[in-house]
């Protein structure tokens with residue numbers, strides 16, 4: 001027990017109690033000074049051997065995963081993906097109807113979306129688009145209750161528009177990506193497979209796979225625990241919950257597909273599975289908007305054989321698995337309760353929360369409630385340390401106010417220079433920069 005608790009402490013953060021335990025139980029460390037004032041200087045002489053000694057005392061690596069509390073949870077918003085050149089939601093507008101999407105299928109999607117925006121929001125070429133929240137909320141609330149959105153847009157048509165819009169958003173995400181050295185530095189410092197001294201987990205609000213791509217680049221053998229029952233698309237016989245870095249994708253992910261028949265969820269760490277299997281695109285949707293669009297034309301334009309879009313178990317057609325921007329996010333499948341349960345637990349067990357590129361938007365009221373519950377649920381215990389909250393952003397005043405009003409101004413440390421500033425501070429002297 002003692003070894004595990006010492007091991008769980010981050011590099012250079014040994015307490016006097018840890019030192020006492022070592023002096024009492026490990027002959028090799030009886031000469032450690034009881035008061036450790038020059039912590040950094042002593043690292044090579046004491047802390048490193050102690051750390052390695054304690055690791056030896058914990059017999060199985062698997063036990064490390066299961067028993068040692070995770071110390072840091074990162075909450076990643078759109079600003080995190082922006083570091084890898086992905087567009088923010090506000091920048092999506094100009095890309096969504098871009099003419100660079102010019103396959104036969106893309107042309108029908110663009111036409112259908114333009115018509116919908118004109119009819120419902122009185123949108124015209126060159127004007128700014130309505131927000132995604134407004135678009136998806138109107139679609140979801142009407143289609144979900146079996147109602148029209150005007151005489152032309154029946155629930156059936158609205159669901160088709162929704163599938164096409166999601167596919168288009170994935171297309172935009174797929175075109176933009178570049179590796180971020182700041183993200184690499186962050187992961188190298190914190191992630192278990194690269195740095196076994198640190199324990200961390202991730203709560204991700206984005207659909208994209210920027211985090212997964214960077215983790216794979218740093219360690220091609222990395223395993224990710226999506227905290228819900230799911231299967232590897234390329235190897236469906238593997239276990240449903242691999243031991244790995246916990247990543248809770250609260251609104252689903254573009255590298256997931258779902259089978260509505262046998263309720264299996266699949267992931268692929270290599271690519272945006274949903275986009276590449278053209279998940280969610282259905283022949284009959286296209287004829288709603290272009291009567292001349294034949295089945296043969298659709299199959300040819302899809303450029304993927306029907307078998308590659310089938311569930312690995314029951315051969316049903318798979319669909320994408322994301323919750324959209326709307327205020328009525330549809331958490332209809334078994335994955336979401338599991339993901340949200342684990343996210344709350346990981347956050348509650350962590351000593352430190354680091355928000356990166358997340359602005360605490362009003363639409364995420366369910367997530368805000370989860371954050372508050374996780375913050376408070378063990379706070380009455382004397383043994384519970386107060387959460388350290390770090391907000392890494394671009395110095396947006398309204399975001400700062402939102403965090404201060406939600407957590408209190410004394411609790412939070414802000415890094416207004418974004419991820420580059422946070423990472424560079426973190427690398428200075430090898431210490432974590434977030435002591436509040």
Ligand SMILES: [Zn+2]
Pocket residue numbers: 259260261262263264311312313314315316
């Ligand atoms: Zn199935």
